[in-house]
Amino acid sequence: MRCEIIAVGTELLLGQTIDSNSAWIAEQLALAGLDAHFQTRVGDNMERMVSSIRLALERNEAVIMCGGLGPTQDDITRFALAEVMGSALRRDPALVARIGERFRSRGREMPGNNLLQADVPDGATPIAEMPGTAPGLICPVGDGVVYAVPGVPSEMKQMISGTVLRDLKLRAGVAAVIKSRTLRTWGYAESKLAELLTARIEALDATGNPTLAFLASGIEGIKVRITAKAASETEVGKLLSEEERRVRAILGDTVFGVDEQTMESVVINLLRQASLSLATAESLTGGLLGARITDIPGASDVFRGGLVAYANELKQQMLGVPPGPVVSETTAIHMAAGVRRLLNADVGLATTGVAGPSEQEGQAVGTVYVALAIGEQVEARRLQLGGNRKQIRQFAVIGILNMLRRRLLTIDDQPRAAP
Amino acid sequence: MRCEIIAVGTELLLGQTIDSNSAWIAEQLALAGLDAHFQTRVGDNMERMVSSIRLALERNEAVIMCGGLGPTQDDITRFALAEVMGSALRRDPALVARIGERFRSRGREMPGNNLLQADVPDGATPIAEMPGTAPGLICPVGDGVVYAVPGVPSEMKQMISGTVLRDLKLRAGVAAVIKSRTLRTWGYAESKLAELLTARIEALDATGNPTLAFLASGIEGIKVRITAKAASETEVGKLLSEEERRVRAILGDTVFGVDEQTMESVVINLLRQASLSLATAESLTGGLLGARITDIPGASDVFRGGLVAYANELKQQMLGVPPGPVVSETTAIHMAAGVRRLLNADVGLATTGVAGPSEQEGQAVGTVYVALAIGEQVEARRLQLGGNRKQIRQFAVIGILNMLRRRLLTIDDQPRAAP
Numbered sequence: 126m127r128c129e130i131i132a133v134g135t136e137l138l139l140g141q142t143i144d145s146n147s148a149w150i151a152e153q154l155a156l157a158g159l160d161a162h163f164q165t166r167v168g169d170n171m172e173r174m175v176s177s178i179r180l181a182l183e184r185n186e187a188v189i190m191c192g193g194l195g196p197t198q199d200d201i202t203r204f205a206l207a208e209v210m211g212s213a214l215r216r217d218p219a220l221v222a223r224i225g226e227r228f229r230s231r232g233r234e235m236p237g238n239n240l241l242q243a244d245v246p247d248g249a250t251p252i253a254e255m256p257g258t259a260p261g262l263i264c265p266v267g268d269g270v271v272y273a274v275p276g277v278p279s280e281m282k283q284m285i286s287g288t289v290l291r292d293l294k295l296r297a298g299v300a301a302v303i304k305s306r307t308l309r310t311w312g313y314a315e316s317k318l319a320e321l322l323t324a325r326i327e328a329l330d331a332t333g334n335p336t337l338a339f340l341a342s343g344i345e346g347i348k349v350r351i352t353a354k355a356a357s358e359t360e361v362g363k364l365l366s367e368e369e370r371r372v373r374a375i376l377g378d379t380v381f382g383v384d385e386q387t388m389e390s391v392v393i394n395l396l397r398q399a400s401l402s403l404a405t406a407e408s409l410t411g412g413l414l415g416a417r418i419t420d421i422p423g424a425s426d427v428f429r430g431g432l433v434a435y436a437n438e439l440k441q442q443m444l445g446v447p448p449g450p451v452v453s454e455t456t457a458i459h460m461a462a463g464v465r466r467l468l469n470a471d472v473g474l475a476t477t478g479v480a481g482p483s484e485q486e487g488q489a490v491g492t493v494y495v496a497l498a499i500g501e502q503v504e505a506r507r508l509q510l511g512g513n514r515k516q517i518r519q520f521a522v523i524g525i526l527n528m529l530r531r532r533l534l535t536i537d538d539q540p541r542a543a544p
Numbered sequence: 545m546r547c548e549i550i551a552v553g554t555e556l557l558l559g560q561t562i563d564s565n566s567a568w569i570a571e572q573l574a575l576a577g578l579d580a581h582f583q584t585r586v587g588d589n590m591e592r593m594v595s596s597i598r599l600a601l602e603r604n605e606a607v608i609m610c611g612g613l614g615p616t617q618d619d620i621t622r623f624a625l626a627e628v629m630g631s632a633l634r635r636d637p638a639l640v641a642r643i644g645e646r647f648r649s650r651g652r653e654m655p656g657n658n659l660l661q662a663d664v665p666d667g668a669t670p671i672a673e674m675p676g677t678a679p680g681l682i683c684p685v686g687d688g689v690v691y692a693v694p695g696v697p698s699e700m701k702q703m704i705s706g707t708v709l710r711d712l713k714l715r716a717g718v719a720a721v722i723k724s725r726t727l728r729t730w731g732y733a734e735s736k737l738a739e740l741l742t743a744r745i746e747a748l749d750a751t752g753n754p755t756l757a758f759l760a761s762g763i764e765g766i767k768v769r770i771t772a773k774a775a776s777e778t779e780v781g782k783l784l785s786e787e788e789r790r791v792r793a794i795l796g797d798t799v800f801g802v803d804e805q806t807m808e809s810v811v812i813n814l815l816r817q818a819s820l821s822l823a824t825a826e827s828l829t830g831g832l833l834g835a836r837i838t839d840i841p842g843a844s845d846v847f848r849g850g851l852v853a854y855a856n857e858l859k860q861q862m863l864g865v866p867p868g869p870v871v872s873e874t875t876a877i878h879m880a881a882g883v884r885r886l887l888n889a890d891v892g893l894a895t896t897g898v899a900g901p902s903e904q905e906g907q908a909v910g911t912v913y914v915a916l917a918i919g920e921q922v923e924a925r926r927l928q929l930g931g932n933r934k935q936i937r938q939f940a941v942i943g944i945l946n947m948l949r950r951r952l953l954t955i956d957d958q959p960r961a962a963p
Contacts, residue, residue, distance in 0.1 A: 137567070138580050140573075143562060143564050143567045144566070147563070147585070148559040148563070149559060150559070151556070151558060152559025155559060161557050162586070163584065163586055163592065165585075166583035167582055173582065177582070405831075407831070410835070411839070412826070412834025412835040413831060414831065415832075415834075416831040416835045416937075419830025419832075419852075420934065422900070422901050422902075424854070425854055425855070428855075429855040430851065430852045431831060433824070433849045433850040433852070434849050435843070482841050514839070515839065
């Protein structure tokens, strides 16, 4: 079963919007074992939309169209579909009622325009999910099918996950359940990960189930995705868990999380489990470490706060850093220990270094020191980071968080700050 | 002159990479006054690449292909082009020398694979710019033309800006110089901006030169883009400056910057001009305000540092906030005044509020107080912000920076912190 994605919207052709919808849909198709050989973007133009749909149906069995289902003059996907199907549009009373209800539930009156959204080509079926006012459509055309979903990402995702993928798999005769689980890693380069996993990947190649794939994700580390296929959810879950265990046995604690977990959410959970509170002292990162930690709801359970000591005299006055080079292990150590005491926390983290664009104190751009104080024990590490200013700062943040994570995994009995 | 963009790469079809290259190229085409009616993405597959190029040449006069020019087995754009041109590939000695030089200048030996990159279809011309090891190509096909550029964004951009756009405009007979300037605004909704500028836009419609367009950019505010066309760079510059003056007269100081300027870079410049130093006290934003300020090289000229007072007792102990509700004007005011004194700065900024997902102290998600202390003068403002946790935090940051920006525009003689 081959499926083409057509994204609709003149804003895409003008470069005002980046088409991330197509990438998301493409990923879902790949995970479901369906082929997608082409993606097309076309403007809000009747003739070009019709020719794009026809071409897509010639070279594929299925088409997913995304966008152009709104209530304005520009939104002509349903007209283009009626043209391709050779059908008339008919107002669907059930949809009129549902759209009206959407407005009533928000206490608003329905503008007349929105009635247009209830017009369905003869032979098409509305998609059951309808989180907004735009109904999705399933349109059979000869032996093929076109699914139309709105361009609003949350609405699109609900329809694809809820109806379109299931319908596609039924048509393709894919009875199997396909699921994936992503292990998130930090610390190895992609080439090193590949080397470590070569033997396992070769062993898996024999059966092709499950499979392993790497996805480099920049400052988010490298993801190892396990995809498995089986007759039931339970069996798929078992395959995934078995493979996860094998991969973790190979990669050890470079695996920091699974699926939606982030480095900061994992660290917050570990701190919470250990009943440890956290404080940060930032120079290089200027607040970014605190910002990433507090991006996680519930961070206040463990995070007391931080000092951004950007001016060097603040490092000395507030944190007890001795005079001398600020891009140094000594400075990082005193910052971590100092902020732990100053803000009365169990754990102190510190960053200092050269983010660029120019060198500092004769140290090259990318020279970074991070330090970690737990109770009276303090350790520091020098990192030599590549990339631009933004990347160096982000890598320093994830580097120190990872250092804390690995430290928290090794301790069970923890010295605590004085009450 | 119509131009289709073809992005090449199986990673695009698997949804592993979002195709931001096509959006960037599309924007450049639109700014140059060239039409782009279709965009296509195709995998690293000979047959499908060839059919995509042929189709694109049928419905357009020009095609820009992006990707597939690297040295690996997957990179087959040059083979597909040779096929479409009906040409043989010939190794270009000048390119061999240039590619070799790239490696020598980095002190590395050239792998044999990279020689493939010097293979050029007969009749094609290499693009002059070559920032990496992948040469771009200009390939005439009948009356049409295909430009091939690498998928690495920096290399692609240099070739498009340096050669492709100029060549396209020559072919299209566009003698005019087209340039645009973007005014960045904060404070008005798009509908309000549109209302204020309606009369001006209608007046411009008569000549169509210059033109105005709005681009909503979320947490970056709304951009007003002026595009002008004239016979020379000087005349275009004059048109843009005249129009900028008119738009600024209408929008006043909601215009915070031009083109690449950001709210934080503008604020840092204003502080530097006024010789004022800055400190921040963050609760809601957890370090994000400091992080955005220190993202700008040279922030250390004005930014002393900040206190992230996430735990409420730190607000009281370190900043002198009185006991009571923390999501309040009183708290914001004491935080701003407190951090200015604590870190010995001229200006103090503070944020407190409810980022969600749950309400706090009976206050709704999105309730935010920001405050600004300059010398002994302190002012606060309540903001009611929409969106999710990330958006509320980002809007609070830009909101307080904008408050400081407007304040700095009104002062010339400034009370200073005690030395």
